[in-house]
Amino acid sequence: MGFIFSKSMNENMKNQQEFMVTHARLQLERHLTMQNEMRERQMAMQIAWSREFLKYFGTFFGIATISLATGALKRKKPAFLVPIVPLSFIFTYQYDLGYGTLLQRMKSEAEDILETEKTKLELPKGLITFESLEKARREQSKLFSDK
Template sequence: MGNNFTINMEENFKKNQEFITEMNTIKIERQLQMENIMRERKIALEIAKSRELFFWYGAFYLTSVTWAVTSYRYKRNPLFLLPIVPLSFIIAYQADLSYGNKLHRVIMEAEHILQFESDLLSLPLGVPTASSIDLKRFENDEQKKLHPVLPPI
């Protein structure tokens, strides 16, 4: 009787371990999926912002070019056309970012960095460990004990 009870407890323990492992796996997968969805939404928001900014830059560019060409026609001074050059670069950059393939080029460059220049990504003093985090928490607690925050008057 006692032997069967022990065997049943071991089987239940193994089943519980498998269940917990499966639940943790599902939890991690859901968390990764949620983080990916949030990342995609943030990127979509940034693209939408850059497109909105492009409309404003475009309106400013067209107004400036119209003013520059009109001023050049009346005054015949080529200095009035000079702002068109830098403004053209700005509007071309924003158009490429908003509607071109600049985002794809940025992603490709990021992948290149991850694959071939990963040494650039290392953190100062390395990746924090659980013990280093606990040590910092202990130091902060000690600081609070030595220098308590005074209540507001």
């Protein structure tokens, strides 16, 4: 009699464990999906910001270029054209970020770093562990209890 009862409990416990594993996996998948969704939204905001900034900076760059070129021609001083050079670098960078392939190139470079330069990504003192967190927490609680 006890054997039948024990067998039934073991099956019930096994079913419960399977349910817990399935639930944990589903929860992890949802968490990963949510993280990716947040990352995509942040990237979209960054691109949108860059495009919006480009509109204002492009207007400034155009007015500044026309004004400086006019001043250089009227006064016959080519030195007025010098500020156009750094401004053009900023304009080109912002255009490439907002409408060009800069993000794809950055992604490719990041993937290359992840594959070939793994040691540059290591944290000082290695990964954080439960023990290191507990040690830091105990030390911090000692500081507060001493006051």
